[in-house]
Amino acid sequence: GNELVIFLADQKEPYFKPRVKLPMKSLGVTITSVVPGDYDGDSQMDVLLTTQAPSHGKDELSVFIFWGHNQTLDLNHKTMLNKTFHDEPLVMDFNGDLIPDVFGVTSDSSKPQVLLGGNLSWHPALETQNKMYIPHSHAFIDLNNDFTADLFLTTSPNSKTVQFETWVNKDGNFSKVGRSKEMPSGAKVVGQSVFADFDGDGQSEHLLPVCEDETCQRSAIYLTKLGLDQWIPVLQDFRNKDTVWGFVPYQNDKSSTEISFPITLHIGDYNMDGYPDALAILKNTSGSNQQAFLLENVPCNNVSCKSVRRMFKVFWELSDLNQIKDAVVATFFDIYEDGILDIIVLSKGYSNKDFAIHTLKNNFEADAYFVKVIVLSGLCSNDCPRKIT
DSSP, X not given: OOEEEEEEEOSSSSSEEEEEEEEOGGGTOEEEEEEEEOSSSSSSOEEEEEEEOTTSOTTOBEEEEEOOBTTBXXXXXXXXXXXOBSSOXXXXXXXXXXXXXXXXXXXXXXXXXXXXXXXXXXXXXXXXXXEEOSSOOXXXXXXXXXXXXXXXXXXXXXXXXXXXXXXXXXXXXXXXOSSOEEOXXXXXXXXXXXXEOTTSSSSOEEEEEEESSTTOSSEEEEEEOTTOOSOEEEXXXXXXXXXXXXXXXXXXXXXXXXXXXXXXXXXXXXXXXXXXXXXXXXXXXXXXXXXXXXXXXXXXXXXXXXXXXXXXXXXXXXXXXXXXXXXXEEEEEOTTSSXXXXXXXXXXXXXXXXXXEEEEOOOOOOOOOOOXXXXXXXXXXXXXXXXXX
């Protein structure tokens, strides 16, 4: 699209009201992602946009930061970064100053660089030998349980393989730990890595959706963690009666007009049992139907997942979810602010470029209080806007 609209949440219907509109048509670009954050440390929410211009290749993304002021954004109050990225950048706090930084491979270097928030200065980030895999699924997450976020990188030593590198954060310096982890043997298509405490042991596990052939006739989800050498399958059964379903492979076709999404699991605990469930987009392998499915985290009932004690089971018969055809993205979101996760699904409209947004209310009944945690940046002391402290 070429317009950004920010909807503000409300306790009364309509629950989301359009408040800020940023038309980007005059700049001649298509918006590819939106990342809110306080990029200059003034305690006002800014918005980073990555964009693609028709005059550039698909692998060249320009970045704009629109500076927030009095709860609004202004087309004239923006900064365009002086470098372009090969892939969507990762927003993270690289130097620990509580201001988000922008990490990625730019047009003028094959190694990752970081743009530090605040003074917007560029610096080399890591001395990694491998190329970054596109589309990446890097993560800024504590992988060794020392309460400091480390850096997880998806790299690609050649066009056929994907590897995973762990860079541990020690006093603000990142150093690579051990050798790179190979993707599961037999995997031909690799989706986006995601992290969740899958088995409830207090440690994050690495979940990876894959296909074992190029067309995703055979799909699987594997699990591993730091210090574990093998990949454990937590979902291999994609058969519903006589129909086999599978993930939808990402089409990195630069000439295609159709928008393709990487294979992604969106994580959330929909039934509040303490174990993370997932949403995934699956395609009928013998037809063209493409839908969102809920994957429930259940006790393991076969020998292959015995060591993690849990596995995913596909919920085939969710009628409201099954009615949404041509789904392309599905994610969890607490629409009613009641501590119970609802579902938002994006589906294709009448043309390839049109999308419809569907919301499904989770009718799970939970008679419980919940704590909503909002993490503030910690930067604001006595000069907050409108004297909020």
